Amino acid sequence: MADPIDLLGVAELFSEEERLIRDTVREFVDDKVRPHVGRWFADGTFPLELAPELGKLGLFGMHLTGYGCAGASATAYGIACMELEAVDSGLRSFVSVQGSLAMTAIHKFGSEQQKQQWLPRMASGEAIGCFGLTEPDFGSNPAGMRTTAKRTAGGWVLNGSKLWITNGGVAEIAVVWARTEDGVRGFLVPRGTKGFTTRDIKDKLSLRASVTSELVMQDCELPEDAVLADSRGLRAPLSCLNEARFGILWGAVGAARDCYATALRYAKSRVQFDRPIAGFQLTQQKLVGMALELEKAFLTAQHIGRLKDAGRCEAAHVSFGKLNNVRVALDIAREARTILAASGITTEYSVLRHANNLESVLTYEGTSEIHTLVLGEAITGIGAYR
Structure with a gap:
């Protein structure tokens, strides 16, 4: 069976x-x-x-x-x-x-x-880290970053800010990307460094069980060896983002699976008109639709994983997975909520919590629009970012 x-x-x-x-x-x-x-x-x-x-x-x-x-x-x-x-x-x-x-x-x-x-x-897990790339005015366009790192007699001075940084407020070490005379470089900024402060972002409606912060560098002095020696240009941080996006395209399958499984259990136990609602045609249509999309997203993640293990995974493959699987997960979360009806809006069940979280997942580490353009360029050979 x-x-x-x-x-x-x-x-x-x-x-x-x-x-x-x-x-x-x-x-x-x-x-x-x-x-x-x-x-x-x-x-x-x-x-x-x-x-x-x-x-x-x-x-x-x-x-x-x-x-x-x-x-x-x-x-x-x-x-x-x-x-x-x-x-x-x-x-x-x-x-x-x-x-x-x-x-x-x-x-x-x-x-x-x-x-x-x-x-x-x-x-x-003794030391927690964060990754400071996104800025208040430069999310999808990191090339416009304003954070700067200037050489001094003893090392570097950083000035600027980063926003929407996961783990920022609890990190012992921050990897901060800044513009230098030699292009974009990465710097290791330990907590407690003079001129470096963090501020946690409160009142979030999404990713609430997560620390999201602003990083501020104001005449932040660092020694010469704080720079990541082999980091030069935007390709360095973008290559790290691609690793994280790979995890996202798999993670979205997990969120979708949990929403579908929750809706299925609820539909089989919730009785209306003297029978479980799982026995009604419209509910079965919803469950079947969720199951189909979940399996396709699962297969997508599995195939991209095998491509990556074989050394044949390209950025467009990861964009395909992130764009498709997060979109599918959001649709499944919303559909699952309708099966749970009023029960679906409480924290007793996971579906609306997943839906709220996935609204952030949809836009962080590459919005749907950006991944669409990555795939558009892969299909046509023409970049359309500007």
């Missing part, structure tokens, strides 16, 4: 190791996160005590090698993201920003000394 949550049996394509990772992460989040995440979302808090436990599971920078990182496959990392976001996008964002953005930047572009200093502590 077919699994009603995975009608095509896509998960059967996983290796034994990948299934073990899936089951381990799923068991952890079901035990440690799912019972509490509704309250965290309502209160607008994120429990930092989870960080060491996530580190013990090897989830921080798990696709990286050395320095305490797990060295897992891209697909295995994607599966972990799927299970994390099945509980809440904020949890997946916490792990994704730590590993795919901050740790990846240091791993790719940092000196050996920087790697030795930060990566083992970040892999264990």
